[in-house]
Each structure stands twice: as C-alpha cells, then as structure tokens.
Amino acid sequence: MIPWFAWMAAVFAMIGLYVGFAIAPTDFQQGEAYRIIFVHVPAAWMSMIIYIVMAAWAALGLVLNARLSAMMAQALAPTGAIFTLLALVTGSFWGKPMWGTWWVWDARLTSELILLFLYLGFIALQSSIDDPRKADRAGALLALVGAVNVPIIYFSVKWWNTLHQGSTISMGAAPKMVTTMLIGMLLMALAFWMYTIAVALMRVRCIMLERERSSAWVKELSGVAS
Amino acid sequence: MMQWQSWSAFFNMGGYAFYVWASFGLTVLCLVWEVWALRKRSAAALHLARLLAQDQ
Numbered sequence: 477m478i479p480w481f482a483w484m485a486a487v488f489a490m491i492g493l494y495v496g497f498a499i500a501p502t503d504f505q506q507g508e509a510y511r512i513i514f515v516h517v518p519a520a521w522m523s524m525i526i527y528i529v530m531a532a533w534a535a536l537g538l539v540l541n542a543r544l545s546a547m548m549a550q551a552l553a554p555t556g557a558i559f560t561l562l563a564l565v566t567g568s569f570w571g572k573p574m575w576g577t578w579w580v581w582d583a584r585l586t587s588e589l590i591l592l593f594l595y596l597g598f599i600a601l602q603s604s605i606d607d608p609r610k611a612d613r614a615g616a617l618l619a620l621v622g623a624v625n626v627p628i629i630y631f632s633v634k635w636w637n638t639l640h641q642g643s644t645i646s647m648g649a650a651p652k653m654v655t656t657m658l659i660g661m662l663l664m665a666l667a668f669w670m671y672t673i674a675v676a677l678m679r680v681r682c683i684m685l686e687r688e689r690s691s692a693w694v695k696e697l698s699g700v701a702s
Numbered sequence: 703m704m705q706w707q708s709w710s711a712f713f714n715m716g717g718y719a720f721y722v723w724a725s726f727g728l729t730v731l732c733l734v735w736e737v738w739a740l741r742k743r744s745a746a747a748l749h750l751a752r753l754l755a756q757d758q
Contacts, residue, residue, distance in 0.1 A: 562732055
C-alpha cells in the first residue's frame with residue numbers, strides 16, 4: 477500500500493509541477509514570483525489538515541483507549557511539522573520580494589508559527605514520557621487543546637487586517653489564468669496528500685515495531701521471523 | 703502552451719530565481735530527508751525486532 481501512495485504522490489507532483497511551471501501563465505501583478513504558490517499553499521493546507529487528522533486520531537485514542545489511534549497521531553506529527561515549516565519558509569521567500577520583508581507579526585503568520593510550536597510540543601511531550609500509554613494521553617490532550625488554533629489560522633485573514641492576502645487576490649485577471657493556476661495548486665496538494673499518507677504509514681510501522689517488539693505478533697511477522 | 707522562450711529564461715524566473723528555486727529546492731530537500739530518515743529508522747527497528755525474536 478505504501479509504494480502505491482508513493483507513486484501517486486510522484487505522478488501528481490510531476491503533473492502539478494508541469495502545470496505550475498509550463499502551463500500556468502505569469503501573474504500580472506507578481507510576475508514569476510507567484511509560482512511559489514504551487515508549493516506554499518499546498519504545504520500550508522497540509523499543515524492544517526494534518527493537524528486536524530492528528531488531533532482526531534489522538535482523540536479517538538483517548539476516548540477508546542486505542543493504541544493504534546495514538547500511534548497514528550504520533551506518526552503524523554513530524555510530517556505536519558515539516559509542512560508547517562515549509563509553509564513558513566516558502567512564505568518568507570515569497571514575502572521578501574513582494575512585501576519587502578521576510579517576516580511580519582501578522583495574525584496569519586503568527587498563528588501558523590504557533591502551529592509549528594504545537595507540533596514540536598506534541599513531539600517533545602510524547603518523547604519525554606517513558607510510559608507510552610501515559611505519553612499518548614498527555615499528547616492527545618495537547619493536540620486537542622491546540623486544535624483551536626487551526627480555525628484561527630484559517631479565518632485569520634478575515635478576522636484581522638493582515639498583510640497576508642486573502643485566498644483569491646493573487647489570482648490573475650482572466651478566468652483562464654485562475655483555472656490553470658488552481659489546477660496546478662490542487663494537483664500539488666493531492667501530491668502532498670499522497671506523500672503524507674505514504675510517509676505516515678511508513679512511520680506508524682516503525683512505531684509499532686519499536687513499541688511492540690517483544691510481543692508475539694511482531695515476532696511472527698514475515699520480515700522479522702527468518 | 704509553454705510559457706518560456708528559453709531554458710535560461712525559465713531558470714531566471716523573471717528575476718525571482720532565488721526566491722522561487724529556494725522554495726522548491728527546500729521543499730524537495732525536506733521531503734527527501736524525511737523519507738531517507740524513515741528508511742533508516744525502519745531498518746533499525748526491523749533489525750532490533752529480529753534480534754529479539756532470535757533470542758527466544
């Protein structure tokens with residue numbers, strides 16, 4: 477199943493990059509710099525989506541006392557942190573030529589930075605508690621409390637007067653431009669989705685092996701019993 | 703349909719080469735690193751599980 481998602485990710489990324497760089501036209505306001513959108517926006521979407529999915533798995537693990545759910549939450553956190561970092565850094569690379577600054581403490585940027593700290597806090601908290609079941613519960617609480625931040629990020633451009641633009645302003649003048657840009661962006665988002673699933677499945681397999689290495693079922697795995 | 707007159711125009715990105723390529727380069731770097739680190743972790747976990755299974 478993992479190779480299948482990995483291949484899907486590669487194919488979507490290839491088509492997405494082709495659409496984004498070869499077909500999508502130059503933006504009438506921002507020139508070619510806007511092409512950062514094809515990695516910035518999908519990364520920012522993923523940073524929020526992964527957090528929601530992670531918090532949902534963590535909640536499920538907490539309510540049902542299910543180990544596998546907690547492990548899924550744990551497997552998603554590093555990938556979410558990476559996409560958050562990428563959203564912030566690519567945003568910085570976009571902000572410098574367009575706004576004239578690498579960073580500004582506006583609501584969108586600040587709440588996204590808080591999201592990064594939530595991911596890092598979740599990872600640090602889980603790894604600092606030796607008993608995995610206690611670590612799961614503590615991590616789940618943090619993930620759930622932090623979930624209020626996600627709608628704040630999403631609506632920050634509406635609620636506050638931010639330097640960060642709303643989601644459609646940078647789109648071009650002609651409707652045709654909007655379509656190819658949007659398709660490129662959606663393809664890249666799909667690629668990141670598939671990538672996330674592949675990587676999270678890889679990581680949850682590692683976590684299971686590490687945690688349950690002394691249990692009988694691990695010993696009977698085809699890759700382990702030789 | 704191609705937007706570019708030449709490869710050098712493509713790489714130049716209308717003067718924004720540094721910002722555009724840094725963004726995409728860093729993204730590729732991060733994702734490749736994550737997969738590489740996971741493969742290493744996976745191999746180590748499997749190795750340890752095998753050792754434990756052999757002990758008994």
